Amino acid sequence: MDPSHPATVPATPGLSDLFPVGTGIAWCVAPVPGGCLLPAEQQAISWMAPARQQAFAQGRACARFALAQIGYGNVAVPVAEQRAPLWPPGVTGSIAHCAGRAIAVAARVEVASGVGVDLEQAGSLERGVLELVCTPAERDWLAQTGNAQLARTIFAIKESVYKCLWPRVRRYIDFQEVEIDLRPAGRRYVARATGPGLDASVVAAINGGWLEAGGLIYASAYLPSAPAL
Numbered sequence: 001m002d003p004s005h006p007a008t009v010p011a012t013p014g015l016s017d018l019f020p021v022g023t024g025i026a027w028c029v030a031p032v033p034g035g036c037l038l039p040a041e042q043q044a045i046s047w048m049a050p051a052r053q054q055a056f057a058q059g060r061a062c063a064r065f066a067l068a069q070i071g072y073g074n075v076a077v078p079v080a081e082q083r084a085p086l087w088p089p090g091v092t093g094s095i096a097h098c099a100g101r102a103i104a105v106a107a108r109v110e111v112a113s114g115v116g117v118d119l120e121q122a123g124s125l126e127r128g129v130l131e132l133v134c135t136p137a138e139r140d141w142l143a144q145t146g147n148a149q150l151a152r153t154i155f156a157i158k159e160s161v162y163k164c165l166w167p168r169v170r171r172y173i174d175f176q177e178v179e180i181d182l183r184p185a186g187r188r189y190v191a192r193a194t195g196p197g198l199d200a201s202v203v204a205a206i207n208g209g210w211l212e213a214g215g216l217i218y219a220s221a222y223l224p225s226a227p228a229l
C-alpha cells in the first residue's frame with residue numbers, strides 16, 4: 001500500500017478484534033482528493049453536496065485499501081441499489097463515515113459471508129429516537145444499567161447488522177426487527193430476530209462487537225463463512 005495515503009493511518013487499537021482474521025480494514029481521518037475515485041464510482045457523486053462527496057471519497061479510498069489488504073488491486077466499488085456498495089465478486093464488505101472520518105472493511109467470502117461496520121459519535125439518544133431504535137426489552141435493560149449511552153451502542157450495532165444482512169435480504173429492516181443483547185464486559189453482543197420477517201438462525205449466527213475510542217463508537221457485525229443454518 002502507498003504509505004502516504006490517508007487511508008493507511010494506523011487503525012484504532014482493538015479494531016481488528018471486531019472482525020474475523022483475514023478481514024481488510026482501512027481507516028481514514030483526513031480529506032482525500034476527489035480524484036481518487038475510479039470512473040465507475042465518479043458517476044455516483046454528481047448529485048452530492050461537497051461534504052457528502054468528500055465522505056463518499058473517503059469511504060471509497062478506505063474500501064480500496066481494505067480490498068488491497070485481501071489481494072484486490074485498484075478495484076472500483078460502485079453504488080448499487082438502495083445506496084449499498086457493490087463489492088467485487090467473492091468479496092463482502094462495508095463502509096461507514098462519521099465526523100470527517102471513514103472506515104471500510106472487506107473480506108473474502110471464505111472468511112465471512114456478510115460483514116457490516118458502523119461509526120457513530122458517542123452519546124445518548126433522544127427519547128423519540130430511543131423508542132424507534134430500541135425494543136421494549138432493550139429499553140428495560142438500559143434502564144436497569146443506568147447507562148443511557150449504551151443506547152447509541154445498540155443503534156450503531158443495529159446499523160452494522162443491517163449492512164451485514166443487506167446482501168441476503170435486500171430490503172429495509174426496521175430497528176424493532178432485531179434485538180441486541182449487549183454484553184458490556186466483553187464488548188460483544190448476541191442478536192435475535194424478534195419476528196418471522198427475518199431468518200432467526202441467520203440473525204443468531206451474527207457475530208460482532210464494539211469499541212469506543214476518541215468519542216466514537218465502532219460497531220461490527222459479521223456472519224461466519226459457513227453458518228450452521
Ligand SMILES: CC(C)(COP(=O)(O)OP(=O)(O)OC[C@H]1O[C@@H](n2cnc3c(N)ncnc32)[C@H](O)[C@@H]1OP(=O)(O)O)[C@@H](O)C(=O)NCCC(=O)NCCS
Nearest residue numbers: 056059083084095096097158159162163166173174175178
Ligand atoms: C443505510 C444506513 C445503515 C447507513 O447509515 P448512515 O448512518 O446513514 O451512514 P453510515 O456512514 O453509517 O453508512 C453509510 C454507508 O453505508 C453503506 N450503505 C448504504 N446503504 C446500504 C445498504 N442498504 N446496505 C449496506 N450498506 C449500505 C454505503 O456504503 C454508505 O456509504 P456511501 O454512501 O458513501 O457508499 C442507514 O441510513 C439506514 O438506512 N438505516 C436504517 C436501517 C437500519 O439500520 N435498520 C436496523 C435493522 S437491525
